[in-house]
Amino acid sequence: MTEPNFGEQGGRLTYGTYLRVADLLEQQVPESDPAAHDELLFITIHQAYELWFKLLLWELTDARNRMLAGESYLPRVRLERCRSVERVLIGQVDVIDTMTPQDFLVFRNKLAPASGFQSSQFREIEFLSGLKDPSYLSRFRGLSDAERTNLQRRLDEPSLWDGFLTVLAKAGFAVGTAEERFDAYRRIAGDRERYGQLWDLAEALVDHDQSWSLWRARHVLMAERQIGTKPGTGGSVGGAYLRSRVELRFYPELWELRGRL
Numbered sequence: 001m002t003e004p005n006f007g008e009q010g011g012r013l014t015y016g017t018y019l020r021v022a023d024l025l026e027q028q029v030p031e032s033d034p035a036a037h038d039e040l041l042f043i044t045i046h047q048a049y050e051l052w053f054k055l056l057l058w059e060l061t062d063a064r065n066r067m068l069a070g071e072s073y074l075p076r077v078r079l080e081r082c083r084s085v086e087r088v089l090i091g092q093v094d095v096i097d098t099m100t101p102q103d104f105l106v107f108r109n110k111l112a113p114a115s116g117f118q119s120s121q122f123r124e125i126e127f128l129s130g131l132k133d134p135s136y137l138s139r140f141r142g143l144s145d146a147e148r149t150n151l152q153r154r155l156d157e158p159s160l161w162d163g164f165l166t167v168l169a170k171a172g173f174a175v176g177t178a179e180e181r182f183d184a185y186r187r188i189a190g191d192r193e194r195y196g197q198l199w200d201l202a203e204a205l206v207d208h209d210q211s212w213s214l215w216r217a218r219h220v221l222m223a224e225r226q227i228g229t230k231p232g233t234g235g236s237v238g239g240a241y242l243r244s245r246v247e248l249r250f251y252p253e254l255w256e257l258r259g260r261l
């Protein structure tokens, strides 16, 4: 009997069948006719973002669950992976910046009212991270039933911040009031030999928060580079709306701590 060739053991899966490559490559369907050259780029980059968002939700949910169970080591490991993914998300803006505004205009009018504003995975990440805004559900009327259910679940369930406070409580810190929490953060910051794992976990949350804000800042520039001061396809005023979101923070107390040390 001959040995199977390398990679053919079992003979059940191929690269293409395991990764569903044929299905994946059928999902880029431009609206423009005749085809606008840059529309494939536009669709591909948004789909790539959605895949990464899916992975982020997977990792962040696990980090949250483990923190709720009192763990601090693996949640930090998960958050570090998220930071690496988020760097990719920020760097990926370079690719869309290669599109010129006049090439975007060839197909932009086909997109309204579709907009990144309607990315429910993006909003799920925000809710899970701790930035819960129930009014989003009423502002976005085109949500599918599945999207609405997922978002409502994220609003109802504990956030990463709730998980972090659970870890602190299990480590013996009082976390009921803001002053008690700041006292806990200061003690952790001041004794890293003893509380290093908690400090690193807090810093991993700050990294996640910072990365999200950096993405928002790059997204404003990306949008303004394409559409200047025009309104967005989703109906907002555009750049000014996006700029107002850059200063949002998931964990304001961990930022305020800096000024209190």
Ligand code: HEM
Pocket (backbone or CB within 6 Å): 045, 046, 049, 050, 096, 104, 114, 115, 116, 117, 118, 119, 122, 219, 222, 223, 224, 226, 227, 231, 232, 233, 234, 235, 236, 237, 238, 239, 241, 242, 245
């Ligand atoms: C040509 C490139 C892009 C332009 C001109 C643009 C423009 C805009 C504008 C004007 C908004 C505000 C809502 C509206 O009125 O539509 C928005 C929101 C948003 N966009 Fe983009 N965008 C671009 C690319 C992307 C990409 C590649 C992503 C990746 C997923 C993305 C994700 C988002 C998200 C998540 C929001 C909601 C932000 C929030 O509400 O805080 N955008 N975009």
